[in-house]
Every structure is written in structure tokens, then in C-alpha cells.
Amino acid sequence: MGIWSGSCHCGAVRFRVEGDIEELTRCDCSLCRRRGALMAKVHESGLVIEAGEDNLALYQWNTGVARHYFCRTCGIYPFHRKRSAPDSYGVNVGCLEDFDPSQVEAPYRQADGVSMTVKGQGRPEWTGPRED
Template identity: 45%
Template sequence: MLHKGSCHCGKVAFEVEGELGGAVRCNCSICSRKGALLWAVPHQKLRMLAWGDDLGRYTFGGKAIAHRFCRTCGIHPFAEDVREGNERSAYVNINCLDGLDLAAVEVFDFDGRSA
């Protein structure tokens, strides 16, 4: 299934292909603050439609994940592995997907603070 999403202002827009079987609620310091519900997909399944100079990048700790955000509205639509190669993942914030019934998505808790 093809899902489309964006930040609040629409300057960062994307589509992602896959079956959404559930999302992860991580309690790490950044995910808990931004309230993200994350869907992990192979990076090649995420296709950017719009971003320009508006796509910011934030890393912390081990710098393994690039947390992406819109420089205009501040919304974090996804994150991605920083490593190169075919094994990369993207972590889509399902709160940013269009027309999704969030109440119908199973949410799994992940202890990112301890990871």
C-alpha cells in the first residue's frame, strides 16, 4: 500500500510503500519529547517528494540515526539510519501520514532509554 505524508506546512513531503502492521512508541529522550509513533521500513521504500532547503537533520548520542525535521514548521516526519548500504532503514512518524486511522494501528512500546 502506498502512503503519503508530510510535515505540517507541506514543504517536506514523502511517500512510503508497505503494509503498516504496527508502530513503535520509543521512550528515548527525543522520541518521547516529539511524541513520534515510528514505522520502520527499508530506506528504499521512502521516496521524498519535496524537501529543498527545508529538511533539517539532528543527531545525538551515537549519531546512528538522523532525525529529520522541517526547518519551517518544526515537525519531525521521519528519521533514518546514517550508515550506507542496502540495510538502511527509515523510521516514518505515522502521525505525519495522510488519512491514517491512528486508533486502528497497534502500538508497541520500546525502551529506547535503556538501549
């Protein structure tokens, strides 16, 4: 099990992640495509906000279930409350000190975010990762 310190760019938001990071994901939904972060899934019990919770702004879209946070000062996305796993966060591993993504065995998993978007023919529920 690892413990990592995390922060936004300006340092207003600081948090700690405790647990195992075994898989990293990228997502191709319209938000993640723009955000470009490599993410780890962390259970809510393993994410502790140490400073700056009131400096987090909330962005919600699509079904409004996921809660995407970003720093009001520097705009960096540190983590979001997941829609596909509501008891977990997606954490931007680029915000973690001394975390080397190359140490995670699989390079990363491509999450199928596009088809989770409800508009048009999108599916309303997560049905699992993309196969390719």
C-alpha cells in the same frame, strides 16, 4: 501493500511511503519522549522524498548514528534514519494522510530507547524490544 502521502505541517516537505505498516512503536528515549510521535518502520526502498529535501534539518545525538530530520520551517519531525535498523526509516505516522493507527492490529510496541542511550550504563547495541 499500501501507499501513503506524507508531509510536514507547512507542506514544504512531502514524501510517499510504500509498503506494509504492521507495527507501530513508541520509544522512551530522551528524544522520543519529547517528540511524542507514533512511528512505523519503513524500509528505505519504501520511502520516497517528493519535495523539500533541502528544507530538512538534521539532528544527531548520543552515538550520532541515527539521523533525525525535521522541517526547517514548521519544525515537524517526518522521519528519521534508524540506528537499530540502518536500512530503514522510522516514520511519524501522524504525517501520513489517511492513515488510521487504529487499523494496525497491535496498538503499538513500546521500544526500549532509554537503555540504548550510551551515557552511563546504556548498552551500545539494540538487543530487541522490551518484553513488557
